[in-house]
Every structure is written in C-alpha cells, then in structure tokens.
Amino acid sequence: MTAAPAPRLLAAAPARPRRRTALVLSGAAVALVLSALAGVWVGALPLPPGAVLATLADRALSPLGVDVPGGLEGTGAAVLLQLRLPRVALAALVGAGLAVSGAAYQGVFRNPLADPYLLGAAAGAGLGATLVIAHVPATPLGPVGLVPLAAFAGALLGVGAALLLGTAAGGSHSATLLLAGVAVASFLAAAQTLVQQQNTDDLRAVYGWLLGQLGRAQWSDVVLVLPYLGAACLVLLLCGRALDVLAVGDDEARSLGVHPGRLRLLVVVAASLATASAVAVSGLIGFVGLVVPHVVRRLVGGSHARVLPVSLLAGGAFLVLADLVARVALAPAELPIGVVTAFVGAPFFAGLLWAGARRR
Amino acid sequence: MSGARVEVVGLSAAHGRSRVLDDVRLDVGPGGWTAVIGPNGSGKTTLLRAVLGAHPHGGQVRVDGVPTTAVPRRERARTLAYAPQRPVVPEGVSTAEYVGLGRTPHRALLAAPRPADRQVVADVMARLELTGLADRAVATLSGGEQQRAVLARALAQQPRVLLLDEPTSALDLGHAQQVLDLVDRLRRQDGLTVLSTLHDLTLAGQYADRLALLSGGRVVAEGTPAQVLTAEALAGHYGARAQVVTGPHGPAVLPLRAPGHDRG
Numbered sequence: 302m303t304a305a306p307a308p309r310l311l312a313a314a315p316a317r318p319r320r321r322t323a324l325v326l327s328g329a330a331v332a333l334v335l336s337a338l339a340g341v342w343v344g345a346l347p348l349p350p351g352a353v354l355a356t357l358a359d360r361a362l363s364p365l366g367v368d369v370p371g372g373l374e375g376t377g378a379a380v381l382l383q384l385r386l387p388r389v390a391l392a393a394l395v396g397a398g399l400a401v402s403g404a405a406y407q408g409v410f411r412n413p414l415a416d417p418y419l420l421g422a423a424a425g426a427g428l429g430a431t432l433v434i435a436h437v438p439a440t441p442l443g444p445v446g447l448v449p450l451a452a453f454a455g456a457l458l459g460v461g462a463a464l465l466l467g468t469a470a471g472g473s474h475s476a477t478l479l480l481a482g483v484a485v486a487s488f489l490a491a492a493q494t495l496v497q498q499q500n501t502d503d504l505r506a507v508y509g510w511l512l513g514q515l516g517r518a519q520w521s522d523v524v525l526v527l528p529y530l531g532a533a534c535l536v537l538l539l540c541g542r543a544l545d546v547l548a549v550g551d552d553e554a555r556s557l558g559v560h561p562g563r564l565r566l567l568v569v570v571a572a573s574l575a576t577a578s579a580v581a582v583s584g585l586i587g588f589v590g591l592v593v594p595h596v597v598r599r600l601v602g603g604s605h606a607r608v609l610p611v612s613l614l615a616g617g618a619f620l621v622l623a624d625l626v627a628r629v630a631l632a633p634a635e636l637p638i639g640v641v642t643a644f645v646g647a648p649f650f651a652g653l654l655w656a657g658a659r660r661r
Numbered sequence: 662m663s664g665a666r667v668e669v670v671g672l673s674a675a676h677g678r679s680r681v682l683d684d685v686r687l688d689v690g691p692g693g694w695t696a697v698i699g700p701n702g703s704g705k706t707t708l709l710r711a712v713l714g715a716h717p718h719g720g721q722v723r724v725d726g727v728p729t730t731a732v733p734r735r736e737r738a739r740t741l742a743y744a745p746q747r748p749v750v751p752e753g754v755s756t757a758e759y760v761g762l763g764r765t766p767h768r769a770l771l772a773a774p775r776p777a778d779r780q781v782v783a784d785v786m787a788r789l790e791l792t793g794l795a796d797r798a799v800a801t802l803s804g805g806e807q808q809r810a811v812l813a814r815a816l817a818q819q820p821r822v823l824l825l826d827e828p829t830s831a832l833d834l835g836h837a838q839q840v841l842d843l844v845d846r847l848r849r850q851d852g853l854t855v856l857s858t859l860h861d862l863t864l865a866g867q868y869a870d871r872l873a874l875l876s877g878g879r880v881v882a883e884g885t886p887a888q889v890l891t892a893e894a895l896a897g898h899y900g901a902r903a904q905v906v907t908g909p910h911g912p913a914v915l916p917l918r919a920p921g922h923d924r925g
C-alpha cells in the first residue's frame with residue numbers, strides 16, 4: 302500500500318468530525334471578527350471598538366433615517382473609514398485567499414509542502430512588478446497603479462506557462478506539473494534578479510514590494526480584487542468534496558466519477574487566480590498559504606470539505622493580526638508584513654511540528 | 662440492483678512502447694465471477710484498469726452491450742467499482758469518511774452525505790468488521806484492515822460490476838475467506854458481477870466460477886477452474902511445480918519442492 306507523500310506533517314482524523322468542525326468553524330469566524338476589531342482599534346490614533354461599531358451602525362442605518370449616537374467624528378471617522386477599515390478588509394481578503402489557495406494546492410498535488418506560490422505565481426508577479434518599478438516612471442494609471450496590474454499579469458503568465466509546459470510534458474500528472482512549475486519559477490526568478498541587478502537604484506522599491514505591504518491599502522484595492530478573489534474562493538470551496546475524492550488517487554477518483562485532470566486544472570486555475578489577485582495588491586506575503594492550512598488540518602482533520610472553509614476564515618484572521626503586529630512592533634515605523642508572517646509563523650510552525658512529533 | 666454482463670472484445674493496451682495486452686477477449690455473465698490469473702507482470706492490473714477506463718486501450722469494453730466509453734462518467738461510476746492492488750491512502754481521513762467516498766457517484770458532487778448514504782456505509786462497514794475502526798484515521802490501519810476498507814468503499818458504491826485487483830493480497834487466511842465469502846454472497850444475492858485478479862490460485866479455483874489465464878499479454882486459457890488449473894498450465898506459464906488436487910468446491914493447488922532435496 303502506498304501512502305500519500307510526506308505524511309508526517311498531517312494530523313490524524315478527529316473523532317466526531319461534524320461537531321468538531323462546526324465548533325472550529327464558528328471559532329474561526331469569531332477570531333476573524335475579533336481580530337478585525339483589534340486591527341481597527343490599534344494604531345497611532347486608538348479607535349475603541351464601541352465607537353467603531355457605533356460609527357458603522359450609524360453609517361449603515363442613516364439611509365433609513367436612524368441616528369446611532371456615540372460614533373466617531375472628524376479625524377477619527379476619517380482614519381477609520383479611509384485608512385483602518387480598507388486596510389483590515391484587504392488584509393482579511395488577502396489572508397483568506399492565500400490560505401484557501403494553499404490548502405487547495407496541497408490537496409491537488411497531494412503534497413503538504415505545496416503553497417500557492419509554487420507554480421510560478423510568485424516569481425511571475427515578482428518579475429512583472431520589478432519590470433514596472435524599474436522601467437516605468439512612477440505614474441499611477443487611474444486609481445489602479447501599474448505595479449498591481451503587472452504583478453497580476455505576471456502571476457497568471459507564470460502559472461500559465463507552468464501549466465502549458467506540464468501538460469505538454471506529461472498530461473495531467475501532478476508530479477510533472479509540479480516540476481514544470483519549479484522550472485518556470487526558477488527561470489522567472491532569475492529574470493527578475495537580472496532586471497533588478499541592472500537597476501540597482503530601484504532596489505528599495507522592489508524589495509519593499511517583494512516583502513509584502515498593506516500600508517497603502519485603499520478601498521479601490523479592495524474593489525479591484527474582490528471580484529476575482531471572491532469568485533476564485535467560491536470555486537475552491539465548492540471543490541472541497543471533489544478534492545477529497547482526488548485524495549484517494551487518480552484511478553480511484555475516476556472510478557468514483559471524478560475526472561482527475563479536469564478537476565486539477567480547475568483547482569489550479571482558481572487558486573492561481575486568487576493568488577494573483579492577492580499578490581497584485583499586497584506583494585509577496587509568504588507563509589500564510591503554508592501554515593494556515595496545516596494548523597487547520599490539525600484541528601479538523603484532512604478532509605478538504607472541512608479544511609477549505611476553515612482556512613478561509615483562519616487565513617483572514619491570521620493576516621489581520623500579522624498586519625497589526627507589522628504596524629505596532631516598531632511604531633511609528635512599519636515592518637513589511639511578509640517579514641512578520643515569517644517571523645511569527647515560522648517558530649509557531651516549528652513548535653507545532655515539535656508538539657506533533659512528541660505526541661506520536 | 663442486478664448484475665451486468667461484461668464483455669471485453671479485442672482489447673489491447675501498452676505501457677509506452679511495450680505492448681502489454683493483445684486481443685484480450687472476456688465474457689462475464691451477470692452474477693458471474695471471473696478471476697484473471699497469470700504470472701507477475703502478465704498484465705492483470707493493466708487489464709482491470711483498461712476495463713475501468715483508466716488506461717488507454719484499443720478494442721471495446723461493453724457493459725450490458727453498451728460500450729463504456731458511451732456512458733457518462735458518473736453513471737459509469739454507479740455501474741463499475743474498482744478496488745486497486747495498491748490503493749492511495751489519504752491522510753487525516755477517518756475510515757468512515759473513506760468508505761463514505763464510495764457514495765460520491767450517488768449524489769450531487771457538492772452535496773453532503775445524506776442519512777441514506779450513512780446507512781449504506783454503516784451496513785458495509787459492519788459486514789466487513791470495520792465498525793470498530795470507523796473513527797480511526799484510515800492511514801493508521803494495518804495493511805489488511807486498509808484492504809478491507811478499500812473493498813468497503815467499493816461496495817458502498819453499490820455497483821453492478823466489481824473490479825477487484827488482488828483483494829486478498831494483504832489478508833490472513835481467515836479474513837481472505839471472509840472477504841471472498843462476502844463477495845460471493847453479494848453476487849449470489851444481488852447478482853453482482855465480479856472481475857477480479859487473484860494470485861492465490863487455490864482461492865481463485867474455489868471462489869471464481871471461471872478463470873482466465875493471462876500470459877504474455879494474451880488469454881491462453883479460459884474456462885472453469887478445473888479446465889484452467891492444470892499442472893501442465895502451471896508449469897508452462899508460471900514455471901511452477903505443483904500438484905492440482907480436486908476439492909469439493911474446485912481444484913486446490915499444492916506447491917511441490919523440486920525433487921532431489923530430501924530433508925535430513
């Protein structure tokens with residue numbers, strides 16, 4: 302009997318999965334709401350949750366002629382509505398998208414080490430952003446900068462190239478696709494380094510982008526990614542049960558009525574779209590797509606029908622909290638959020654592995 | 662639910678450039694059990710995978726006269742179930758959930774398991790003595806327990822045709838007999854059609870009503886166990902020395918040591 306590769310990192314199946322999942326799912330939802338409140342609260346100008354909720358209720362109900370007292374005024378309201386809220390919303394969206402994509406990639410490649418950047422999305426986005434930063438004078442294009450667009454296109458082109466190469470080389474086999482992705486990613490990363498080396502003046506800007514940033518988040522960013530990210534996440538959530546079938550192998554999936562090649566393509570395309578959207582507005586934020594699904598699997602077991610929705614909520618909460626840390630750790634300076642996710646995430650992950658190993 | 666006639670006509674298949682199956686012809690009647698036997702590497706697994714539609718092949722596979730390629734995938738999955746020789750065991754999935762995957766073709770792909778699905782799963786697991794293992798991760802089961810879980814998943818599919826690739830390879834004698842008895846009962850009660858490979862020739866001879874001996878990619882002998890299991894065939898195709906003893910339920914194969922190695 303052959304087990305799925307690298308099984309050490311995965312959790313055992315929980316007893317009574319349904320009750321436990323309902324519990325974990327509501328826990329993750331509560332965590333997301335609480336972290337969002339905290340993310341809005343903390344900053345140079347503290348905005349207490351009570352006043353925040355009152356302001357939001359007031360805004361929501363004012364069309365009905367209802368006035369809610371106790372809301373924020375003037376600067377407070379402006380900071381809330383123009384700075385904190387879009388930032389928290391974008392962090393939640395990006396975190397949710399990266400975590401779901403990571404879980405989906407891991408399922409589709411039957412590999413717990415897969416992450417959403419694996420197939421060339423990160424390298425393609427990096428090359429696109431670097432090219433624009435280095436060669437296009439800083440003129441934003443309408444409300445949307447040129448860098449996000451280039452990153453988005455680069456990510457999709459990277460994954461597209463990997464898919465083309467992988468399909469040409471070996472049909473729909475997951476290992477071939479993975480290797481094609483590694484080849485494309487290395488090539489694009491090399492190209493990006495080359496461009497970067499020839500334009501050393503722009504190094505700071507390039508690194509700033511590569512390490513991830515949510516500091517300039519605006520509502521326009523949220524509006525820009527929401528359709529793509531939302532649609533892609535919806536598709537992935539709907540694929541949960543099919544991914545559970547795929548987990549028993551291609552032949553058996555086929556014998557159960559699921560076309561493994563088509564499912565894999567659908568999931569890879571949707572996850573890559575989510576990743577490209579996330580990367581476009583936030584740069585390369587590592588570790589979310591790897592760590593969040595792992596933690597979630599420990600809690601609810603390996604079934605994708607459970608892992609995907611919980612990862613969505615937990616990923617959003619995780620990135621909102623990471624952004625909070627990025628803002629306050631060295632205030633008034635900001636840490637790149639990618640540094641925070643790795644700095645907090647890596648030791649946490651290591652601890653988790655250690656605890657898991659001891660339990661065995 | 663009743664069994665279906667499975668006809669394999671002129672089937673050929675290859676792995677890369679090397680041809681593995683050549684003009685294979687089989688006919689399993691409704692409720693029949695044909696065991697494909699043959700030495701290692703003779704193409705038994707390839708044959709089963711081709712019948713399933715998981716391996717590209719020439720020729721035709723017909724179920725009740727309809728070519729399987731003409732049937733939509735999900736409908737085919739309600740007809741044919743497959744238990745592979747080397748199953749992929751998913752991580753972090755309980756045995757009950759694993760067996761429950763067999764219900765996939767019976768409901769919308771997005772739908773959650775219904776009470777009726779849970780009932781079928783519970784029944785099948787009880788029949789295969791898996792109830793006590795329901796909450797264990799299937800990856801932590803022993804090899805034989807896993808093999809029974811795989812069979813349970815295939816049975817939960819409530820198929821009309823069961824494709825079993827070495828269903829007893831990891832089972833002790835008692836469990837092997839228990840599993841084969843169960844398959845036999847299903848085909849007698851529900852008319853389930855069974856196409857299996859079995860490397861244990863005695864078990865094959867006792868349980869299957871027909872044997873097909875595959876050698877060099879061709880069916881070299883086909884018929885009742887007594888017709889196929891002969892000392893000459895075993896010597897010719899397996900390179901084995903064996904005596905064939907006739908038992909009450911079919912021939913039994915007794916392996917013999919080479920002469921001239923007296924003990925003592």
Ligand SMILES: Nc1ncnc2c1ncn2[C@@H]1O[C@H](COP(=O)(O)OP(=O)(O)OP(=O)(O)O)[C@@H](O)[C@H]1O
Pocket residue numbers: 676677681699700701702703704705706707708746860
């Ligand atoms: N993926 C593959 N690539 C190349 N050759 C293969 C592949 N799979 C099987 N073969 C070859 O095809 C032939 C038939 O293999 P198959 O697995 O069908 O044999 P089998 O009769 O099931 O053997 P066993 O009794 O050992 O299970 C063997 O020679 C085998 O080496």
Ligand SMILES: [Mg+2]
Pocket residue numbers: 705706707746826
């Ligand atoms: Mg075989």
